[in-house]
Amino acid sequence: MKRRLLLLLLPVCFLGLALFFFQGLSLDPSQRDSALMAREFPAFEATTLRDKNRRVDQSLLQGDVTLVNVWGEWCPACKQEMPQLLELADQDIRMVGVNYRDTREKGMEFLSEFGDPFEVNIFDPEGELGFDLGVYGAPETFLVDADGVIRYHHKGYVSPQDVRERILPEVEKWR
């Protein structure tokens, strides 16, 4: 009897491990939370895209729930998600852009061609703010609450479905 139980232990262990590893196989390593989740928006000091004399810092993100979108003229998916961002801005959601690794001329061209949903764009030509945000490929979108704490992170293209199913509920949640 004891021996049988012991023999049974082996296939049970095997099945358990097989299930565990099988689940691991179906995980997508690119779907991972930002390291900045639930932390304060990193301190920064920069000029804005439109005005090289206007200086902004992290206090820009205090007081209201804000969507921060990291974009660049060189980034094709950023162009595709502009209609969705314009729609979000229409719904009275405060939008701030980070013009990432770009030039002023190209950034302005982009905005006049694809529309400008942003209250202001932080100009980040060297990608310093992007680095502190852990950005590794534009577009990326962060939801920052009224206290300046990062509450949600969306990596990559924002589809109309993402707006309905993820972004809008998150905005409501933190308002």
Added chain:
Amino acid sequence: MALMRTMAALLLLVIAFGAAAGGIELREFDDPVMEKRYHDLTASMRCPLCENQAINDSDAPISGDMRERVYQLLQEGQSDIEIVNHMVQRFGEYILYNPRLESRTYLLWGLPIALVLLGALVVVLMIRARRNASAKALSAEERQRIDALINRKRSS
């Protein structure tokens, strides 16, 4: 001969430029220890974008930025742990090829040790059981039964 020499020089130039365009910069270090630390650090971090390349092996722009940052922090005199923390704060535990020991990774680091200990325990128990069995002498009844079995096999 002169032609050969020009060709060789040209070839060297092409190779040199090719290496530079490959995305891995040539960096100058005053101190060979620091150079070694730079190579170890950049080999121990995973590129967040390309997933299965170390940042010292990757052409992705973010890997270039990360190498540059490692270099800067080394020049500022930060320790390896400080540099690793600096990167993990921004890009997450994900970038470490060797996950750190913390409550989330106890199972990962502990399981192999636990399994070795379990195996040792099983071996000890087996040896003991065997010793006990051989030490036990057979009773008269058992001896009779064994003889009977042996004889039956022989006679058949």
